[in-house]
Amino acid sequence: MIKIVFFFFIFSLSAHADHGPVHNESGFESEEVLRLFYTQNDFRYMLEIENSQKLEDQDEANFTLGFKYRLFQNLKVGLFYTKAYGQRYEEDWIKPAAANWQWRDTEKRGEDHFTLELSPRYQFSSKLVGELRVSYVYNDFNSDQTLKARPGLTYFLFNKGKPWFNFYLHHEVYQSLNFSKNDIYESWSYLGVQYFADESFLLGPYIATRKTRWASTKTQEAILGNSYNGEVNGFMLGFVANFYFP
Amino acid sequence: MSKQFLIMMFCVLLIPSVFASSAKLKYYKGEVLLNNKQILNKVGTEIPNGSVVITKKNSIALIEISSDKATKIIKLDQLSSLKISELKDKEGKTTLDLNLGSAFIKYLKKSKSSTNLLEVRSRSVTMGVRGTEFFVVRPMDKKQANDVWMCVNEGVVEVKNTDGSNKQLVKKGEGIHIKEGKKITKPKAYPWTKNLNWNMNPKKGSLENKVELESAYRDLLDYDYD
Numbered sequence: 001m002i003k004i005v006f007f008f009f010i011f012s013l014s015a016h017a018d019h020g021p022v023h024n025e026s027g028f029e030s031e032e033v034l035r036l037f038y039t040q041n042d043f044r045y046m047l048e049i050e051n052s053q054k055l056e057d058q059d060e061a062n063f064t065l066g067f068k069y070r071l072f073q074n075l076k077v078g079l080f081y082t083k084a085y086g087q088r089y090e091e092d093w094i095k096p097a098a099a100n101w102q103w104r105d106t107e108k109r110g111e112d113h114f115t116l117e118l119s120p121r122y123q124f125s126s127k128l129v130g131e132l133r134v135s136y137v138y139n140d141f142n143s144d145q146t147l148k149a150r151p152g153l154t155y156f157l158f159n160k161g162k163p164w165f166n167f168y169l170h171h172e173v174y175q176s177l178n179f180s181k182n183d184i185y186e187s188w189s190y191l192g193v194q195y196f197a198d199e200s201f202l203l204g205p206y207i208a209t210r211k212t213r214w215a216s217t218k219t220q221e222a223i224l225g226n227s228y229n230g231e232v233n234g235f236m237l238g239f240v241a242n243f244y245f246p
Numbered sequence: 247m248s249k250q251f252l253i254m255m256f257c258v259l260l261i262p263s264v265f266a267s268s269a270k271l272k273y274y275k276g277e278v279l280l281n282n283k284q285i286l287n288k289v290g291t292e293i294p295n296g297s298v299v300i301t302k303k304n305s306i307a308l309i310e311i312s313s314d315k316a317t318k319i320i321k322l323d324q325l326s327s328l329k330i331s332e333l334k335d336k337e338g339k340t341t342l343d344l345n346l347g348s349a350f351i352k353y354l355k356k357s358k359s360s361t362n363l364l365e366v367r368s369r370s371v372t373m374g375v376r377g378t379e380f381f382v383v384r385p386m387d388k389k390q391a392n393d394v395w396m397c398v399n400e401g402v403v404e405v406k407n408t409d410g411s412n413k414q415l416v417k418k419g420e421g422i423h424i425k426e427g428k429k430i431t432k433p434k435a436y437p438w439t440k441n442l443n444w445n446m447n448p449k450k451g452s453l454e455n456k457v458e459l460e461s462a463y464r465d466l467l468d469y470d471y472d
Contacts, residue, residue: 037470044470068470073434076470121467123437129466156466163464166471194471202471242471 023093023101023214023230029054031208031238038245042070046080054210055234059107060086066115078117078135083110089142090180090217111141127156133172145177152190163196168206181215182229194240202242210234267313267334269293273448276305276324295333301326301347306453308446311340314356316363321350321446323455325386331367344368344394348383348455351375352446353401367408368394369427374404380416381442385459395462397421397439405430423462438462 031052038045048064066080085107092104119133133150152170156163174186192206214230221227271278271291278286279300280293286307293299293309301307301322311318311330315338322328326347333340342351344366353364353375364375366382371394373382379400385393396405398416405422406413412430416422420433438461445451 033472035472046470070468074467123467126438126441126461127466129469154466154469154471156464158460158464162460168471240472 023056023232025055026233027055027235029210029234029236031236033238033240035240035242036245037242044068044070052236052238054236055232056103058086058088058103060084061107068117068119074121076117076119076121078115078119080115080117082113082115084113085110087111087141089144090214091142091219093214093217093220095220095223109141111139114138114140127158129154129156142179144179147175147177149173149175162199165196165204166194168192168194180213182213184213185215186210186212192238192240194242200244200246202244204240206238206240208234208236208238210236267311267338267340269295269297269309269311269330269333271307272310272319273308273453274306275453277302278305278307278322293330295330298327298329298345308448308453313338313340313363316356317354318364319352319354319446321352321453321455323348323350323383339363339365341365341367344382344384346384347386348381348459350379350381350442350444350446350455352379354378369424370408371405371424371427371430372408374406376402376404379444381439381444383459385463387460390463392427394424394427395421395459396424397436397442399442399444436462437465437467 029052031050034049036047045067046064050062052060054060062082062084064080064082066078068076068078071077088103088106092106093101094104095101115135115137117133117135119131121129121131123129131152131154133152135148137146137148150170150172152168154166154168157165168190170190172188173184175183176185188208188210190206190208192204194202194204196202210233212232214232216224216227269292271286271289271293273289274286279302280286281298282300286299299307299309299322301324303324305324307322309320309322311333313334318340320328320342324347326349327345328349329343329345331341331343335341340363351366366373366375368382368384369392373396380396380398380403382394382396385391396403396416398418398420400418403416404413405416405424407428407430414422414430414433416433419435421436421439422433423431425431438457441457443453443455445453
């Protein structure tokens with residue numbers, strides 16, 4: 001019990017630390033994801049609702065709608081639209097007059113993101129599948145373009161011939177195409193397990209580490225008189241629930 | 247008796263032996279039944295036209311159907327039921343009905359004739375054999391009891407509905423899924439067929455096929471969770 005209280009004490013300290021002009025921070029984060037899949041022939045449609053609580057008091061909510069199409073046996077293409085709230089960019093780190101540096105409140109700022117995704121897959125054995133997911137993301141809010149690459153492995157466990165659990169390991173990097181001084185401005189590593197409660201219902205937790213690199217913009221440099229780089233390291237605990245129709 | 251009469255009599259006696267087709271038990275393991283009554287426990291036992299061969303759990307039956315034009319070897323997996331509906335019709339064709347379970351079928355032509363001399367039926371589809379080696383299976387699970395799967399190891403197999411409404415040619419390395427015994431999918435390579443045991447010679451190793459059909463229903467490459 002003492003350990004749990006200590007854990008939350010540390011968590012609250014790290015999540016609510018005071019920000020200086022250069023924001024370096026590390027601590028715990030959390031995320032909840034709900035997905036609904038609908039399959040029709042080679043198309044699989046997806047509705048995703050994602051809510052996350054990140055360091056520096058950042059609350060994100062993303063609503064994604066789109067589909068994946070199985071172009072070849074080992075290749076899927078996906079097209080998605082996301083309405084995103086709570087996103088932050090380097091320009092959102094501001095210094096209002098007579099106030100400290102702080103993040104602009106973006107929780108109610110809705111943005112339109114469009115994603116084109118390619119995911120070649122390879123089955124190494126009857127239980128192990130590898131995937132390289134490459135995504136191009138266009139952000140209509142600020143015209144930012146990002147290339148994401150996510151290699152990963154998924155291992156399936158079966159019970160009486162039916163999927164029982166799957167374990168996955170992913171690593172994802174975000175490459176800035178037309179913004180940020182840091183080419184690789186964010187990276188994630190995921191380790192998760194999912195339980196097949198039913199053929200149409202799957203749920204499970206995951207842990208992830210996040211590294212986000214911040215760099216000063218010209219406006220910020222003009223105010224500060226110098227440039228800066230910051231790094232935020234998050235350790236995330238997430239939970240996902242997937243429903244499949246039919 | 248004249249010489250001509252003797253020659254004619256010789257030919258009449260010879261005709262059935264030259265064109266006859268017979269099915270025999272070539273190998274067995276475990277409990278194999280003929281028409282759900284007689285226990286087949288002797289290699290070489292003749293299996294009459296119209297008979298049903300049934301294999302119990304952990305059992306295998308190897309059946310050879312020979313004629314002057316072709317030899318067909320059938321490896322009947324455990325928990326299967328195969329009816330030899332027609333050993334040889336007027337055109338010389340053999341017709342088999344797989345009622346339950348799975349079977350590996352090897353077809354060896356003795357002549358260069360392109361005539362299709364083997365037809366395998368299951369549910370409302372027929373498989374006309376142009377190739378030499380293929381596998382047919384029906385799921386045990388009640389939910390998929392009306393499905394049929396087939397894959398080809400050598401040659402080509404023509405799959406069609408009995409009403410002729412759909413027809414597909416399945417080539418070497420490809421498989422096909424007949425959903426609900428009617429809807430024939432397009433042929434493609436299925437990962438689950440990679441580990442099928444095609445061996446039909448007990449001297450060359452185990453005949454047991456350990457691939458579970460459940461794996462056919464779990465296309466891991468199609469699995470999306472995010």
